[in-house]
Amino acid sequence: MGEQLTIALDAMGGDHGPQVIVPAALNFLRATQGIRLILVGKPDVLAPLIKDQNFQGRLMIHPASQEVAMDELPSKALRLKKDSSMRVAIDLVKSGEAHACVSAGNTGALMAIARFVLKMLPLVDRPAIITAVPSLTGSTHVLDLGANVDCTAAHLFQFAVMGSELARAIGGLDSPKVGLLNIGAEEIKGNEQVKQAHELLARSALNYVGYVEGDDIYLGDVDVVVTDGFVGNVALKSSEGVAKLVRQMLQHNFQRNWFTRLSGLAALPILKRFSRTFDPRRYNGASLLGLRGIVIKSHGGADVLAFENAIHIAEKEIHYNIPKRIAQQVQSQLDAERQRAEV
Amino acid sequence: MGEQLTIALDAMGGDHGPQVIVPAALNFLRATQGIRLILVGKPDVLAPLIKDQNFQGRLMIHPASQEVAMDELPSKALRLKKDSSMRVAIDLVKSGEAHACVSAGNTGALMAIARFVLKMLPLVDRPAIITAVPSLTGSTHVLDLGANVDCTAAHLFQFAVMGSELARAIGGLDSPKVGLLNIGAEEIKGNEQVKQAHELLARSALNYVGYVEGDDIYLGDVDVVVTDGFVGNVALKSSEGVAKLVRQMLQHNFQRNWFTRLSGLAALPILKRFSRTFDPRRYNGASLLGLRGIVIKSHGGADVLAFENAIHIAEKEIHYNIPKRIAQQVQSQLDAERQRAEV
Numbered sequence: 001m002g003e004q005l006t007i008a009l010d011a012m013g014g015d016h017g018p019q020v021i022v023p024a025a026l027n028f029l030r031a032t033q034g035i036r037l038i039l040v041g042k043p044d045v046l047a048p049l050i051k052d053q054n055f056q057g058r059l060m061i062h063p064a065s066q067e068v069a070m071d072e073l074p075s076k077a078l079r080l081k082k083d084s085s086m087r088v089a090i091d092l093v094k095s096g097e098a099h100a101c102v103s104a105g106n107t108g109a110l111m112a113i114a115r116f117v118l119k120m121l122p123l124v125d126r127p128a129i130i131t132a133v134p135s136l137t138g139s140t141h142v143l144d145l146g147a148n149v150d151c152t153a154a155h156l157f158q159f160a161v162m163g164s165e166l167a168r169a170i171g172g173l174d175s176p177k178v179g180l181l182n183i184g185a186e187e188i189k190g191n192e193q194v195k196q197a198h199e200l201l202a203r204s205a206l207n208y209v210g211y212v213e214g215d216d217i218y219l220g221d222v223d224v225v226v227t228d229g230f231v232g233n234v235a236l237k238s239s240e241g242v243a244k245l246v247r248q249m250l251q252h253n254f255q256r257n258w259f260t261r262l263s264g265l266a267a268l269p270i271l272k273r274f275s276r277t278f279d280p281r282r283y284n285g286a287s288l289l290g291l292r293g294i295v296i297k298s299h300g301g302a303d304v305l306a307f308e309n310a311i312h313i314a315e316k317e318i319h320y321n322i323p324k325r326i327a328q329q330v331q332s333q334l335d336a337e338r339q340r341a342e343v
Numbered sequence: 344m345g346e347q348l349t350i351a352l353d354a355m356g357g358d359h360g361p362q363v364i365v366p367a368a369l370n371f372l373r374a375t376q377g378i379r380l381i382l383v384g385k386p387d388v389l390a391p392l393i394k395d396q397n398f399q400g401r402l403m404i405h406p407a408s409q410e411v412a413m414d415e416l417p418s419k420a421l422r423l424k425k426d427s428s429m430r431v432a433i434d435l436v437k438s439g440e441a442h443a444c445v446s447a448g449n450t451g452a453l454m455a456i457a458r459f460v461l462k463m464l465p466l467v468d469r470p471a472i473i474t475a476v477p478s479l480t481g482s483t484h485v486l487d488l489g490a491n492v493d494c495t496a497a498h499l500f501q502f503a504v505m506g507s508e509l510a511r512a513i514g515g516l517d518s519p520k521v522g523l524l525n526i527g528a529e530e531i532k533g534n535e536q537v538k539q540a541h542e543l544l545a546r547s548a549l550n551y552v553g554y555v556e557g558d559d560i561y562l563g564d565v566d567v568v569v570t571d572g573f574v575g576n577v578a579l580k581s582s583e584g585v586a587k588l589v590r591q592m593l594q595h596n597f598q599r600n601w602f603t604r605l606s607g608l609a610a611l612p613i614l615k616r617f618s619r620t621f622d623p624r625r626y627n628g629a630s631l632l633g634l635r636g637i638v639i640k641s642h643g644g645a646d647v648l649a650f651e652n653a654i655h656i657a658e659k660e661i662h663y664n665i666p667k668r669i670a671q672q673v674q675s676q677l678d679a680e681r682q683r684a685e686v
Binding site for chain 2: 134135136146149150181183184190191213214215216217218219227229230231233234235236237238239240241242243244245246248253254267271
């Protein structure tokens with residue numbers, strides 16, 4: 001591995017492919033120093049988009065002849081697409097040529113390939129997808145977001161350990177507050193896995209604050225919200241839906257007649273600022289945690305700004321050496337759990 | 344049962360009890376004709392709030408000496424609170440003295456007592472909680488919202504039949520579009536119950552449009568969204584959280600300095616209108632479906648306007664005779680399913 005920090009980009013992935021990913025890469029290189037990007041994909045497609053820019057050797061193309069389709073079965077992608085841009089980007093992380101990779105491609109395929117190529121960290125059963133969302137006081141990390149549909153209490157516990165460590169490193173929090181998503185604060189509510197995970201967490205050394213409900217994700221009282229992938233995915237997608245509804249209703253209300261248009265004009269700077277703060281693109285970039293390497297998943301429909309943000313998240317995770325920190329944390333939590341069991 | 348339509352209100356329930364429920368009842372009586380309300384609770388508390396208003400006999404007090412606490416165990420409430428305002432209000436529906444009841448009390452206790460007293464409709468295994476939420480094109484009915492944590496495919500199918508019938512009656516839709524909540528439109532995704540429910544729904548006579556995701560709740564492409572109680576509850580609560588976050592961020596942005604305050608002033612009528620359209624109070628009032636009687640659950644923290652809205656929902660369900668329509672619909676769907684199985 002060279003001294004220079006390197007991020008591999010699956011340049012063919014996502015709804016818009018190189019049309020978005022190459023400009024995002026160029027913007028990232030202009031805004032940062034010292035980090036190198038490898039665009040993985042078809043050179044004849046990528047080269048014309050870069051022209052002769054190479055940023056003093058900080059931009060490279062690594063050829064890959066195949067692409068993983070957005071609706072391709074993960075098992076098929078794993079078996080048949082060994083020279084896909086997604087697979088090769090992950091291979092570069094495995095070989096040490098890159099310190100992280102970013103893909104806007106098919107989530108299921110990315111999970112399957114990353115898990116197969118990079119392998120899990122010791123004592124972690126499954127990867128989890130985590131992202132930060134805005135809250136009243138800053139942001140909240142939520143996991144899992146769709147990697148795991150059926151989870152045991154032990155899985156939820158591992159998610160809590162991983163999420164807490166990420167929030168500690170990236171968010172700079174000494175002792176992130178961890179909540180377990182449930183449908184009421186009462187101990188009688190929830191399904192069996194959640195109740196058992198609650199017991200495990202209550203005994204752990206994590207800063208566990210107990211059950212939280214869906215709205216707590218956004219209220220800023222907790223730093224990490226743990227749930228299974230089905231519930232987490234629905235919670236985030238529902239939130240996106242509401243945000244979209246609110247935006248459209250605001251627009252509609254400001255455009256009803258000349259008076260409202262005028263008022264809208266006056267309010268434009270504030271509404272713009274509001275949109276900026278709440279812009280989902282600024283939160284683009286979810287991490288696959290629990291792997292022996294850094295893999296960042298961008299939203300498939302990401303635009304240039306959003307994809308650039310996902311590259312910044314990869315950069316941060318390299319900086320904090322997230323996989324190593326998580327491995328240590330999982331080890332120490334499980335050691336503590338074992339000691340408690342022996343006492 | 345008298346000729347006059349009658350709704351029983353659990354006047355002691357909710358976070359604010361009679362302070363909210365009595366004024367809501369008075370407003371409802373002023374705004375409507377022909378419907379009678381029974382306030383169930385402690386006469387010495389209720390009487391002073393009504394003074395001598397009786398709206399030509401349309402307002403009555405029915406005594407109940409006990410109250411169900413908001414955090415009381417449902418099993419305890421069922422066993423020990425036989426003269427609670429909640430129980431007596433449901434008893435009035437059972438005896439036919441009221442055509443529906445509304446409570447802002449403890450959801451678990453309301454479910455348990457309603458199920459015990461009123462019993463389930465034939466062929467329906469469990470009650471489900473349903474509510475309407477705003478969407479880009481009108482509103483969407485979502486169920487279940489927390490009555491059932493672990494659901495089988497058969498339960499989800501029953502929810503779909505009940506939700507579709509409610510949307511048809513209340514929403515006036517010929518053939519409501521029903522979607523099953525999942526974490527991706529692909530058939531490979533989701534857990535076992537969801538996949539099996541998908542098969543049942545695809546074969547049914549319902550207007551089933553297939554899997555939908557969290558954001559579809561708000562996009563207006565579907566009229567009914569079916570899911571289990573855990574997921575539904577989290578989806579709705581998350582949405583509430585986002586809406587609250589958006590409101591606070593907008594306010595904050597308009598109050599930063601004198602210029603933004605001025606712009607805010609100009610935009611005030613539009614923002615007010617927006618708040619009104621999006622006001623969660625206007626959507627207050629969830630129905631417990633599948634019972635042999637109409638039971639409406641108001642949000643515990645409902646204010647006067649919100650509780651009044653819940654009474655209006657009870658009125659609508661009486662008008663459309665929802666329990667009878669659901670019983671017929673469940674019967675005919677299951678007959679059709681049996682015929683298909685025999686062919």
